[in-house]
Amino acid sequence: MSRCCIITGVVLAITAAAAAQTTIPLPTMPVRKGLVQNAWIEPAQPTTATSITFYMSVADNVRLDKVEQQRMGSMFTVKVYWTDPPAGATAGSGSAQQVDCVLGALPTGFYTVFAQSLYNGRLADMKSLMFRVTQAPITSASFISNVRVEPAKPIAGEPTSLIVSGEWPTPGYSLVGLTTMLIQKKINVRMDWRSPAGNVLQVVTPYERQIGLYRLSAGTYTVTVTCYRDNLLVDTAQLTFEVEAPADSEFE
Numbered sequence: 001m002s003r004c005c006i007i008t009g010v011v012l013a014i015t016a017a018a019a020a021q022t023t024i025p026l027p028t029m030p031v032r033k034g035l036v037q038n039a040w041i042e043p044a045q046p047t048t049a050t051s052i053t054f055y056m057s058v059a060d061n062v063r064l065d066k067v068e069q070q071r072m073g074s075m076f077t078v079k080v081y082w083t084d085p086p087a088g089a090t091a092g093s094g095s096a097q098q099v100d101c102v103l104g105a106l107p108t109g110f111y112t113v114f115a116q117s118l119y120n121g122r123l124a125d126m127k128s129l130m131f132r133v134t135q136a137p138i139t140s141a142s143f144i145s146n147v148r149v150e151p152a153k154p155i156a157g158e159p160t161s162l163i164v165s166g167e168w169p170t171p172g173y174s175l176v177g178l179t180t181m182l183i184q185k186k187i188n189v190r191m192d193w194r195s196p197a198g199n200v201l202q203v204v205t206p207y208e209r210q211i212g213l214y215r216l217s218a219g220t221y222t223v224t225v226t227c228y229r230d231n232l233l234v235d236t237a238q239l240t241f242e243v244e245a246p247a248d249s250e251f252e
Contacts, residue, residue, distance in 0.1 A: 067079070067081070
């Protein structure tokens with residue numbers, strides 16, 4: 001065996017022995033925190049009469065930093081920022097950390113919440129949640145509380161007004177249509193209202209509308225007032241009143 005072969009064999013043996021004794025350390029991946037455990041809304045089946053709250057939870061020992069919320073039409077974006085708790089402190093290790101975000105009362109329709117969980121400023125996880133808001137059932141409350149005429153004893157040929165008053169469960173209702181029809185001695189009044197959009201306070205709000213009537217002749221009249229909310233009939237009221245004729249009047 002040549003000297004060159006012997007030297008080569010020795011070098012290879014030394015290299016193999018060194019490789020067998022050397023452990024190449026693998027890079028350690030940082031622990032990923034902020035994974036979303038659950039996302040939901042309450043109430044689970046919202047209506048136009050309820051305020052909606054979005055909830056999100058993570059199962060890490062983290063501390064809530066801040067929450068950012070944006071809305072564009074029917075889409076909500078919620079960003080939840082988590083950080084590490086102070087040294088020596090715990091943020092409920094072993095139990096889910098929960099955050100809530102109030103979306104408020106919403107009109108009927110389908111909505112989507114895009115939630116982002118960020119840990120130390122970096123995106124950790126994302127969740128999306130779709131839900132539907134339905135029309136709240138009509139309660140037994142009267143939206144038309146009173147119908148009267150002014151003056152209380154109208155005279156034929158003189159100005160007469162119909163006064164309709166009532167209450168809505170929240171502010172923000174707008175009158176978008178008013179139709180008055182006179183057929184013989186019957187007066188039909190239709191009021192079309194539109195529900196408020198967006199978040200509104202749950203405060204009962206009164207309303208009153210004055211409706212000018214035709215030049216009425218003497219006789220007994222029956223008024224029927226129908227109240228529509230978003231094209232749905234919600235209340236009806238009737239009134240019967242007498243129009244008197246002056247002694248020297250031709251309105252008979």
